[in-house]
Amino acid sequence: MTTATTGRAALKGVVGTPHTRVEGRDKVTGAARYAGEIPFADLAHGWLVLSTVARGRIRAIDTEPVLALPGVLAVLHHGNAPRVDTDYIGLLGMPPDPTAAVFQQDRVHHVGWPVALVVAETPEQAREAAEALVVAYDEEPHDTALTTGHPGAHPAGGVMPGETAKGDLEAGLAASAVVVDEEYTTPEEHHSMMEPHAATARWDGGRLEVVDSNQGTTWIQGELASMFSLDASAVRVRSEHIGGGFGSKGLRAHQVAAVMAATELQRPVRVVMTRRQMFSLAGYRSPTLQRVRLGADADGRLLALEHRSLNQTSTVHEFVEPSAGVARVMYDADAHHTANEVAPLDVPSPTFMRAPGEAPGSFAIESALDELAERAGIDPIALRLRNEPEVGPVSGLPFSSRNLDACFREGARRFGWAERDPRPGRRREGRWLLGTGTAAASFHAGAGPSTAVVTAQADGGFTVRIAAADIGTGARTALTLVAADALEVAPDRVRVRIGDSDFGPAMIAGGSMGTRSWAWAIRLAARELRERLALGTTIPPEGITVRSDTTEALGTLAQKERHSFGAQFAEVAVDTATGEVRVRRMLGIFAAGRIVNPLTARNQLVGGMVWGISMALHEEAVRDRTSGALYAPDLAGYHVATNADVGDIQADWVEDPDPDDPVGIKGVGEIGIVGAAAAVANAVWHATGVRHRSLPIRPDRVLSASVPAAGGDPHA
């Protein structure tokens, strides 16, 4: 037994100090196991069969020849699969996407709709049989093209109101000295994380266990329990290491199919998605068609603002990409109208992806702001600072903190903005035209209810248990620092265990809320534990354990506008003879709360900015209208930025502790991508004098745009 103390030399202040990833060695040596490679005795393998038609009805599935193939154990489909319940609201306040509730109907709602699961002794046998399975369809005409004024388009809410409106828009525009009225589009984009979706399901003594790669074990536990009508305590979901999620790793067809097969066969079954399957089963960011109208007085003060965005969704699930929400936080005007609309098409359901809403929405409105600055002859940064709102433009609520001006001032200083000649097409270096651009960024800062368990061990160590998810962000390491800080011990005395629904309810890794939500719960429990230990208690062999739950504390938070902010800067080189665009420099300065671990936080912010480059220049999934399928859906055909596409890139931050968070955290998960694509696009305009309002800015689009002679002023 040990006399209880958290350490003779109490340590403070490890939050904010750089710390390499606690599981880094395991990951680089291969010791860390991912969901698709964890061994199970008697494991069977399922392979999903996806529809080849975009709309219609399954007429027949010829299972007999396939069941006769070597190693094949079963073929699950709508004719024989267990029924599941989809009439519930999940953790995120949404009904489940019926695409994940596999094999419940004979209708096909998009190309790549799951129609069967072939289970065999080996993955090779399952795949061969799956590819041999003949499915006959009654095909129907399909519509997969999102168009302006699509007859199915309607305003839609989701996580926020669909429409907001105040003031007389037309009057505001009419009274304006400078007006911008432009359309902006972003394409279908896919998460493309490194690790494909993989799940193994098995029954263990009347309890369902699922080993998965997901963004929240208690989230998936709840979904599976609801769908299979089980008590939540009868479902355990584990997800220890995750090779990226970006919003895509929620409940998907593979987990549900694996549970069905494990139930039917009464043995463990694993289902892994292929990269190509991920392009129809893993969710994606919808294309957006946006229109922004801005009106300002001669000094650039906004008098009228309208932002409308249309996105597509599937015919079975409504997902809103709330791009028009950006202005509800960022810019005010007496006439202020925003609207998000969706149109159902015969396409897969879109989902959360890398700053949903803010990423495409900021491209549109931050481009429009740049155009307004150009037309009004005002510096783009001055224009934004001149329009800083005192309170939430729609809510009227005060901001918990808003340090956008500090981001712009520090960023402008470090980027050398003051030396910039505002005229476009003036700088040339060999075959390259050079230009710089900037954009503002914001992302909601929130927290979700979480529970944590902290144990003081008799050997002097501490164990933290929380159903957190480290999707590559460094959350496990950040939480180690938070716990050590609260316990006032060195980080190496703290072991943080995550990714297990048995640890109790917790927020998901999503919405930039994971680390803040979990840190809150850990700090609550750790501080209470420290108080108990300070009394000189003796630690019994089983240790002393304290549990926490943040539900009550979160409920008492005052209603405020709570956001991170940032300023993005980019320098690009454009060869107008070939259409090539290269990002030479990028700088992002953020006000994103207290930074727990500078190493991994910088990694996240830079990662977000790289995704911004990728969004600006590369990413685009093209849908073939005839087949309704994606063209070349793999990582050779779908381009993400490579190392060679990223020049000198830096992210840093200003002091911005959240006054209402026990640790001061806001969250850094998503803000890095926000505004990044607009900064690049604005820099391309500055280099060439040509506006690109449709992403990505591909070479053919640069070539096809009319290029004024260098030095010319297109608006002169």
Next chain:
Amino acid sequence: MREFGYQRADDVIGAVALLAADPDARFLGGGTNLVDLMKTGVERPARLVDVRELPLDTIEETADGGLRIGATVTNSDLAAHPDVRRRYPALAQAVLAGAPGQLRNMATVGGNLLQRTRCGYFTDLSTPCNKRAPGSGCSAITGEHHNHAVLGASEHCVAVHPSDMGVALAAFDAVVGYETLNGPGELPLADFYLPVGDTPHRETALPPGALITGVTLPPAPVAARSRYRKVRERASYAFAIGSVAAALDVEDGVVREARLAFGAVASRPWRARAAEAVLTGAPADGDTFAAAADAELAAARPLPDNGYKVTLMRNLVVAVLTELAEETPR
């Protein structure tokens, strides 16, 4: 998985005999393209005859001062070879512009010439494609085709050849050597790839069962001043949307000899002979270079979404030839 046989050939004649014994067999080089196609089901060989270990991995000078490059020389070794770098720099640049280092370490010269198009319809078994399934139709002509052919295509297929290396070889009059059961043969690269016509599935003039043994580059002093420029949709890990291999010999401001070939615009590396004819004997200036490009591109038949390639190729030709002319010692 679909099962297939695998055999490693010990010598060239043995390899040819193994393939002849099985009409559903394929030669396996580095496997960087064939194995991908087997995974997607585009290729379903019953047997692979591995030729990568054959003693065809040397680069030697020929009697007349050219180079003979063995079929199993890797792309990495080809690009690093001092004679290639000095005498045919555009060839080394072209190889280095393609694929990452890992693939170049595996990929072979023979396999590079025989790689298949990356057209997304060719690799998607659920869509029509005349190259993959003759007679089924071409999905690209009415579908996605912004990176498809503007030269030499037909109403049956508009796919482009993906090779960078082949573009430089085309500019330098490479000759492909092969072995068959009936003895060796050779094909100039200009005749190696068949016109698309109504048989896009028939891609080369190689006799059935032939094994490429090497590529011969004739002596070409003009090639010592040559360059390869590739434009793609990201800075690395992407096939070209347009590329140029060019060589230029200028004396007293007049073009004495020029070589020009285009990539990513046709079903094969495209030797630009009409452009070369304009260049030869003309002043080495921008007007000549533009006129040369226009002469070649007069035959272009763009589709609705790939017309930019005509502009791109014209601009590339002018840019690359201008660079080469400016480097000529005066």
